[in-house]
Amino acid sequence: MTDAAETPGGEDYLAALAGVVAGVDSAARRIAAAQIDELRMLAAAGRLAEAQIAQRNARVQVHDMALRSIAAEVGGVMRVTDRTVQRRIGEARTLVEGFPATVEAWEQGRIVRGHAIAILETGTSLPAEMWAEFEQVAIPRCERDTPNRVRGELEILAHRMHPRSFAERHEEAAAGRCVRIVPGRDGMSDLIATLPTVIAEGIHDRLTQQARAIIDTRDERAAARGDAGVASGREAAQSDDGTGNGDGDGDLATVIATDQRSTDQVRADVFADLLLAGTPALDDTRDTTAGPLGAIRARVQVLVPAATLTGEDDGPCDLAGRSAIDPATARTLASGAQIWERLFHDPTTKVTVSTDSYRVPFGMRRFLQARDQHCRFPGCRVAAIHCEVDHTHDHALGGRTELSNLAHLCHRHHSMKQFTAWRVRQLQGGVLEWTSPLGRTYREDAPTPAVAFTPAAPSPPPPTAPAKPAPF
Template identity: 90%
Template sequence: MTDAAETPGGEDYLATLAGVVADVDSAARRIAAAQIEELRALAAAGRLAEAQTAQRNARVQVHDMALRSIAAEVGGVMRVTDRTVQRRIGEARTLIEGFPATVEAWEHGRIVRGHAIAIVETGTSLPAEMWSEFEQVAITRCERDTPNRVRGELEILAHRMHPRSFAERHEEAAAGRCVRIVPGRDGMSDVIATLPTVVAEGIHDRLTQQARAIIDTRDERAAAHDGAGAAFGEAAATRAEVGDGHGDADSEDAAAIVATDNRSTDQVRADVFADLLLAGTPALDDTRDTTAGPLGAIRARVQILIPAATLTGEDDGPSDLAGRSPIDPATARSLAGGTGVWERLFHDPTTGVTVATDSYRVPSGMRRFLQARDQHCRFPGCRTAAIRCEVDHTHDHALGGRTELTNLAHLCQRHHSMKQFTAWRVRQLKGGVLEWTSPLGRTYREDAPTPAVAFTPAAPPPPAPRAPAGPAPF
């Protein structure tokens, strides 16, 4: 007989779950307090080293020696190297002394450690005299969302506050693009490409689409290759023969790969990455010898939010790459001008948008509006880009839910399934706000994401002063 504590929704189960959640919450608060205490102690160690130098009116080298000595002493207790401690002392002083409001918000539970790290890492790109102004705005934003979601917005905020334009700084950074190899263990290595963000995102998206196409068509392709039974490892070796510029397995090897292919998405993505670079086409593209096979025809997709002023050239600020990170204005303009699905979206802030349809299928225009509104999956904390999510009827269409903006939101496959098959529930309020309720009855409010880029027009110029009134005519 099944234990009641193991039955989802049962009283014993919910009581046990509530206890687990309370224990995790309590532990998280204690951990946060300990982390802040450690940071303050490390910052004090840095000030001690600085004070030793000041007393002697010594050179920089003497200060460094004092800091090294203290770092070594602390490292003995922490059981880490003195270099690591010295780096952490610097980081602690930056946070404790440079961002005190952030530490206070963390200490009072308004934000978490991930928020503090994001604020410091994005804020330190600004001159030190601007840190206080930056963190006040950043903390307010962090209080409403998870660290992974706010980081892109904080980066854009810092870029817009910076005295130098983002376009100028991006041009300098792009000059450092490169590809390098980091040797690993067991005959493996990491290939690391430092590229403009939009290019890197596009590469990853195309690889993901191709990997999913291969995985989703396994059964179909296996049926087309009767009797294929060789192991994948035996056929994969043929890809190493790149001297002829192809590295493709012959038809029998391809059949063996299809029949025994049980690779994960990450593994397929890595294999396609190698195929494209070594041979120019995926090894498992059945029509790779034609102009464009089914995998070769897949093109990268990126989702970008671009202010109108950036498009017209009136502003050189950054654009937002699906809530992830900023991209330079030149790239944003190029992508906007070259896309075949670009469409202007007009939203009246007074009357709102009242687009709906009687069918289950979401029209393309409504879908694009929802992508612009949602930006990412609307489950708390998830930031899977909307273009890789499913449009979900908040109130199930089969139960009478209508296909209208007030009943639609993007959910990734993982969280769409959770909504359908677990005790998590959601309802949609006005303005695209989602209110999620957990099995324990906790509620999580999901506001429609605030665009990280500014669309607010400049204030109109003040009216010209009136000329002084002259004498009244007779």
């Protein structure tokens, strides 16, 4: 007999789940308090080392030796190396002294450690005198979303605030592109390519598509190869006087039928095949110029402000809420786009409100891609082009196919919405309100557009010409 505590939706199950969630929440608060205490102590260690110069009127070398000594002492307690402690002391001082409002928000529970690290790492790309201005904008944004979601937006925010143009800084960074190898264990190594973000994303997307194509067609290809192997074997037996020499299709069918590789493994193998041989080993039409795998092309989802397209703005563009890309690359991608649609944003709410697409269903999908950018389950950032458009209120239950009832969900969270007790409703402005089995609610706002439009002041009306006297 099934225990009541194991029955999803039962009272005992929900009570047990509530206890687990409350325990995790309590533990998270205690961990955050301990992390902040440690952060302040590490910052104090850095100030103590710096004080040695003031007391002794010493050179920088004295400060460095004092910092090394303190780091070694603290490292003995933390059981990490002195180099690691010294690096963490530097980060702690920067966060505590350079971003005090961020530490305060973390202490109050408005944000978590991941938010603080994201603000630190993106904000320090700006001159120190701009850090306070940056965190005043960044903290409210962090309060509404998870660290992995907000990081890309903070990066773009920092790029737009920077006194030097993003295009100029990207050009300098691109000069450092390279490929390097890092030896690993057990005969394995990491091959690392440092490339412009859009190129790296495109490579990963094409490898993923090809890997999925190989995995999804295993049975079909094995059966086709098996039939071809039997036929070719019979022909060889007849032409070679019973020697039975076939063309190897049966062996390949066996290889395909026993292929149990994961997506990561297939992706790595296809990557190696493409670089070493120019084609995936299991592409059935690899001898032709455009086989099924070879015909797959990379896809990236980029939000490009109109001002960037016209050259009026050289700020960064948004790669599906993940990170920034340079405007020159965005313009190059845009020049090859076969379909264009203008998107209009409400100047007050910054929410996309309409598109000039003629074909409504197709235009609605593209409209939603621009609005959602990624999966709309809290914390998920799978790009919208890899998601499914879901009816918030099920179509089978009367939900209409309209913008206010549609949102992107990845396969994982679409299935969870269908087969678990998680529920969602859509509010005005594309806001989703998710309710967990315990009744907890999680608000999921539509992503902020990569560029905000400010309506220009209305032009004064032209002067009215004096009325001419009526003729007699």
